[in-house]
Amino acid sequence: MAGTASPPPRGAGAGDGGLADRDAELAGSQGARGRQPPTPDPSPRRGGEEVADRIREAAAAKTPLRIVGGNTKAFYGRQTAGEPLSLAGHRGIIDYDPSELVVVARAGTPLAEIEARLAECGQRLAFEPPRLGPGSTIGGVVAAGLSGPRRPFAGAVRDCVLGATILDGRGQVLRFGGQVFKNVAGFDAFRLQAGALGCLGVILEVSIRVTPNPRREIALAFEIESEAARLRVCKLMGRPTPISGAFHDGVRLHLRLAGGEAGVEALGAELGGEAEPLGFWDQVRDLTHPALMSGPLWRLSLPQTAPIPVLGDVLAWDWAGSQVWLRSDRPAAEIWQGAATAGGHATLFRGAAPGAEVFQPLAAALLALHQRLKAAFDPAGVLNPGRMYEAL
Amino acid sequence: MLDRFDPRLDGAFDPLDRERLIGRLSQLLPPDRLIVSTESMRPYESDGLAAYRSLPVAVALPVDADEAAVVLKVCRELNVPVVARGAGTGLSGGALPFPGSVLLALGKLNKILAIDPVARTARVQPGVRNLAISEAVKPYGLFYAPDPSSQLACSIGGNVAENAGGVHCLKYGLTVHNILKLEALTIEGERLTIGSDALDTPGFDLMALLTGSEGLLAVVTEITVRLLPLPADVQALLVAFPDAGCAAQAVADIIAAGITPGGLEMMDELALTAAEKFAHAGYPLDAAAILICECDGAASDAKAELAHVAEICRAAGASEVRHAKDEVERLLLWAGRKGAFPAMGRIAPDYYCIDGTIPRRRLPEVLARIGELSREYGLAVANVFHAGDGNLHPLILYDASADGELDRAEGLGGAILELCVAVGGTITGEHGVGREKINQMCVQFSTAELEAFAAIKAAFDPAGLLNPGKAVPTLARCAEFGAMHVHGGAVAHPELPRF
Numbered sequence: 001m002a003g004t005a006s007p008p009p010r011g012a013g014a015g016d017g018g019l020a021d022r023d024a025e026l027a028g029s030q031g032a033r034g035r036q037p038p039t040p041d042p043s044p045r046r047g048g049e050e051v052a053d054r055i056r057e058a059a060a061a062k063t064p065l066r067i068v069g070g071n072t073k074a075f076y077g078r079q080t081a082g083e084p085l086s087l088a089g090h091r092g093i094i095d096y097d098p099s100e101l102v103v104v105a106r107a108g109t110p111l112a113e114i115e116a117r118l119a120e121c122g123q124r125l126a127f128e129p130p131r132l133g134p135g136s137t138i139g140g141v142v143a144a145g146l147s148g149p150r151r152p153f154a155g156a157v158r159d160c161v162l163g164a165t166i167l168d169g170r171g172q173v174l175r176f177g178g179q180v181f182k183n184v185a186g187f188d189a190f191r192l193q194a195g196a197l198g199c200l201g202v203i204l205e206v207s208i209r210v211t212p213n214p215r216r217e218i219a220l221a222f223e224i225e226s227e228a229a230r231l232r233v234c235k236l237m238g239r240p241t242p243i244s245g246a247f248h249d250g251v252r253l254h255l256r257l258a259g260g261e262a263g264v265e266a267l268g269a270e271l272g273g274e275a276e277p278l279g280f281w282d283q284v285r286d287l288t289h290p291a292l293m294s295g296p297l298w299r300l301s302l303p304q305t306a307p308i309p310v311l312g313d314v315l316a317w318d319w320a321g322s323q324v325w326l327r328s329d330r331p332a333a334e335i336w337q338g339a340a341t342a343g344g345h346a347t348l349f350r351g352a353a354p355g356a357e358v359f360q361p362l363a364a365a366l367l368a369l370h371q372r373l374k375a376a377f378d379p380a381g382v383l384n385p386g387r388m389y390e391a392l
Numbered sequence: 393m394l395d396r397f398d399p400r401l402d403g404a405f406d407p408l409d410r411e412r413l414i415g416r417l418s419q420l421l422p423p424d425r426l427i428v429s430t431e432s433m434r435p436y437e438s439d440g441l442a443a444y445r446s447l448p449v450a451v452a453l454p455v456d457a458d459e460a461a462v463v464l465k466v467c468r469e470l471n472v473p474v475v476a477r478g479a480g481t482g483l484s485g486g487a488l489p490f491p492g493s494v495l496l497a498l499g500k501l502n503k504i505l506a507i508d509p510v511a512r513t514a515r516v517q518p519g520v521r522n523l524a525i526s527e528a529v530k531p532y533g534l535f536y537a538p539d540p541s542s543q544l545a546c547s548i549g550g551n552v553a554e555n556a557g558g559v560h561c562l563k564y565g566l567t568v569h570n571i572l573k574l575e576a577l578t579i580e581g582e583r584l585t586i587g588s589d590a591l592d593t594p595g596f597d598l599m600a601l602l603t604g605s606e607g608l609l610a611v612v613t614e615i616t617v618r619l620l621p622l623p624a625d626v627q628a629l630l631v632a633f634p635d636a637g638c639a640a641q642a643v644a645d646i647i648a649a650g651i652t653p654g655g656l657e658m659m660d661e662l663a664l665t666a667a668e669k670f671a672h673a674g675y676p677l678d679a680a681a682i683l684i685c686e687c688d689g690a691a692s693d694a695k696a697e698l699a700h701v702a703e704i705c706r707a708a709g710a711s712e713v714r715h716a717k718d719e720v721e722r723l724l725l726w727a728g729r730k731g732a733f734p735a736m737g738r739i740a741p742d743y744y745c746i747d748g749t750i751p752r753r754r755l756p757e758v759l760a761r762i763g764e765l766s767r768e769y770g771l772a773v774a775n776v777f778h779a780g781d782g783n784l785h786p787l788i789l790y791d792a793s794a795d796g797e798l799d800r801a802e803g804l805g806g807a808i809l810e811l812c813v814a815v816g817g818t819i820t821g822e823h824g825v826g827r828e829k830i831n832q833m834c835v836q837f838s839t840a841e842l843e844a845f846a847a848i849k850a851a852f853d854p855a856g857l858l859n860p861g862k863a864v865p866t867l868a869r870c871a872e873f874g875a876m877h878v879h880g881g882a883v884a885h886p887e888l889p890r891f
Contacts, residue, residue, distance in 0.1 A: 099648035145597075173840070178816065178818055181562070182749045182778070183817075184820050184822060185818045185825055187849075188603065191597055192601055195596070196597070237512065238510065238512060238534075240624050259690075259693065260696065262691070263690030266690060369598070369852070372851035373596060376844065
């Protein structure tokens, strides 16, 4: 790039790109909407400028910040020091039009509020994020990047993020992506925020693609052993079957079917099994199933067809056999090695010792690339340093 | 014309020692895979955006990743820019050679390395054609979902570089949603594995970053794609509307009703008339707009869904609803749509395909404004639209041999893209920024955002050697573009060439 020059023009009448301008812009676009009435905005934008000031001060003093939404995922990732930077007050749905299949919300908006709003219009979040507490916020959902049982069938958090407004480690507002599904202008820096654990920016707003509820949804259970069940699910997914969940609890395979009435009924009749309440899937989604209630909990992400490596007690698997929950007291290095050999990776999901690494170590070249990306967004290293890796 | 690169605005490199570069490369590649004569390089001087032409110093045609790596190493050492090229079908000039660069043509990496029907994946080299993947996996009842209109010719490597879409992405997603793993080379020639055969990887989502990065970050040498089972049944509907606004309303109503069609396409009067003359698809010539809606799934579900669509369209004011009786009729409906671009070649000497995305609800006003701009610039515009996902393809009709028409077409295209940004959309839905939309990036993004893109690039490619002058403009370029740019979607002097 050439050195700094005068700022380029910007569309839509935005001025310096500051938060106040963006508010005006969003309000303008709402006012100009067609037949849909403007989406009511229950709480005024709060805290954005304040958050930016906090980041600028932290960057100047090189004091780390710990980004907090609803504080429901403090257990996840490495534990870090740092002054808490709360986004909980920066809340509210900014825009939601069911015919656009997108919801735009401030980071601190409770997940429950968004899901309730979508449900009113017969829509939902395709990636079915775990609800780890009533305070869970949409910003935290995106930053953690955790997806629920629909992941193999409907995509991950990152697949549904259409845009993000972030504050970088200099306290600058950056807006990437937008509210439209097809958008290839610039790098996908918005998807990059999904699962980045706040290391690449403080999320202020996100646009998320939403999906219509299926017309028919049923849950079935089968007595079938784990590996046989994985194979069976794999085969079912090789033909056009309306499956939206495949979970094994150590004893039984649980399938959820979702789609058009005819397709769901036909597959249900073919498979047989025992009908169970759809509510069963809440435990799978929210990680409250009794099988997962052990102490240290490892998550293995594996190719669907790779045999599950023998690294401890397999408690359950989800994601049609691609996500395995494991209890093990083996050294972390052994588990990482075993997962890598199977073509996947492992995360010490819950119960790590303070200061320990929890994510699968990156190859040296990849770690260096991560460090350069981190420095690009957060040169002073103040945004959740060490939350993902000690060296990041 | 944007095919004239300007060192001041696009990045300057060391003076080229041509003899030394060619000497080094000719030790690595046999003569038939290193093209250095001007005449032999002509086929590579442009991509699908044929109006832009420029020649590299050499065209290298590696046969595998190791050869590509050594070419990159030499270029890095000698500080020579590298432009990667797939099938050259891109419409934004992304593979336009940079003066003094080596064009790394990956067409010889064209093998399907493995198909795993159980895991529903295929491992392919970047030069494999998009459609060839679906053809190869069809015996297993599978397909590769993203289907850009150039799928017969375009390569999967190019699809990854552009994050290609197609007519079915409303339901099945873009390239980024349908790939699992990439093997890539850095500008240093080092191998990087991005993604995995599992559904996620530790660390940052570099797959998201590399997909659609237009050759600015790394060179992809192998791709593992995700395959989907072919749907049990596919049904299609043709709907005619007396007014384009009604058609737009119907699209919004279909989506709001909870229907996710496999495809939902719209054509305006000029486009459908031209397409009908070309393909004889049976389009109603008295319509102001038509929709083609396709639903797939279990046979009776697809039928029920389409019946619901028909009902919604009638309520929105449709003048005719026609159900494709059989596969022959369904394919005929699509033949018209897919022939829309070549059909333009029959009604105008040249056409310029624009690619912007808008929120669907803004469609009526955007179509009206495009109509006004078309009159202002004195060039006809036909609209073809991936209506389901708001991706607009206005086709500007012009005559390159008429004085100033190409410049006017470029000016009109720029104005349409700026209109897309102004209504909350984007300057490119699926064709990429490439060279073509480099100036409009200055409209869509702020200085700080462009600096962030530059910093991401520098994290991969510190010397800026990979595909310079594309996708991410320098601030110097934006300053210069801004000096002649007027806010509000209009260009001050459309008669002037814009760089």
